[in-house]
Amino acid sequence: MNSVLIGASTTMASMPTSAEHLALAHSAQLRGVNLSYGEKPVLRQLDWQLLPGQVIGLLGRNGAGKTTLLETLLGLREPSSGEVQLFGQPAQRLDDAVRARIGYVPQQSTLFEAFTARQLLAYFKSFYPRWNEAKVEGLLSRWELPLDQQIGRLSGGQQQRLSIVRALAHDPDLLVLDEPVASLDPVGRRDFLRELVEQVLERGTTVVFSTHILSDLERVAFNVAFLREGRIALQAPLDELQEQLRVGTGTPAELAALQQRLQAELLRRTPLDAGRERWLLRLPQAPLAGEAARELPAMNLEDLFMELS
Numbered sequence: 001m002n003s004v005l006i007g008a009s010t011t012m013a014s015m016p017t018s019a020e021h022l023a024l025a026h027s028a029q030l031r032g033v034n035l036s037y038g039e040k041p042v043l044r045q046l047d048w049q050l051l052p053g054q055v056i057g058l059l060g061r062n063g064a065g066k067t068t069l070l071e072t073l074l075g076l077r078e079p080s081s082g083e084v085q086l087f088g089q090p091a092q093r094l095d096d097a098v099r100a101r102i103g104y105v106p107q108q109s110t111l112f113e114a115f116t117a118r119q120l121l122a123y124f125k126s127f128y129p130r131w132n133e134a135k136v137e138g139l140l141s142r143w144e145l146p147l148d149q150q151i152g153r154l155s156g157g158q159q160q161r162l163s164i165v166r167a168l169a170h171d172p173d174l175l176v177l178d179e180p181v182a183s184l185d186p187v188g189r190r191d192f193l194r195e196l197v198e199q200v201l202e203r204g205t206t207v208v209f210s211t212h213i214l215s216d217l218e219r220v221a222f223n224v225a226f227l228r229e230g231r232i233a234l235q236a237p238l239d240e241l242q243e244q245l246r247v248g249t250g251t252p253a254e255l256a257a258l259q260q261r262l263q264a265e266l267l268r269r270t271p272l273d274a275g276r277e278r279w280l281l282r283l284p285q286a287p288l289a290g291e292a293a294r295e296l297p298a299m300n301l302e303d304l305f306m307e308l309s
């Protein structure tokens, strides 16, 4: 696990308070974050915590604000109000040591087009005290990236792979990836996800990545967070959500009976015709058996996405 350790040289006078201690235990923490573009609110009183070693897939419809959220988390955008901390430091005022612990793959990177991949990696290497040459060389050769071609002339998928190599090279403790696999072919996606899993298992890296490719989420057993109406509407382990979230229909009386019988939490109800309703329910325990299993069948990932985002 990679929570910040309080150094052995810490004196009593500089010991963190309990509130500071709590902040240090998070890789990232956002509290009451609001951000608008002009009149258009995108993040609304958003709270979110990333704990060390968590791997979180960030889901949300087009325009929900995923890129905005990830940029805000990294301190690249300033919220109009609220607080964003990375490893216990304000995201907008990180020191070099914390900066070096973060890896970021933006959705689109148009910088350094005139560089070759070799030049780009040499340039970044000079900034980082920690640089895993063996990992870089392994990835470059497995992904067959042309090292001496100008980046502007690489394909979209090759540029994305290079961006991923760059972000993994310094063994970050927090890895933020904005649709990192969008331009990758299925082989590239599988390789990348394998690399991601290895990172996490070996180093306990905290990883957050946005994606629209739901099948990719299933390859790595991790948490999913749904961004909806400017907030993290729900975050939970994917397998738990698939077991616990169910949709049902019936009358309000039937709902009351069902809730009592199954101790289910009602997440949303939508009126239908003829006094009937549609419910989104969260069950406290799984698996369901018998009649209840037929009444409330499990949802696949796409249905979950439709319900929650």
Ligand SMILES: Nc1ncnc2c1ncn2[C@@H]1O[C@H](COP(=O)(O)OP(=O)(O)OP(=O)(O)O)[C@@H](O)[C@H]1O
Binding pocket: 037, 042, 060, 061, 062, 063, 064, 065, 066, 067, 068, 069
């Ligand atoms: N620089 C900007 N100026 C004004 N509006 C913006 C800006 N960037 C994003 N927006 C708007 O903010 C909203 C959220 O955009 P954002 O790119 O964060 O969403 P997203 O969830 O990442 O979308 P997608 O899934 O399509 O990549 C959108 O309505 C978008 O049009």
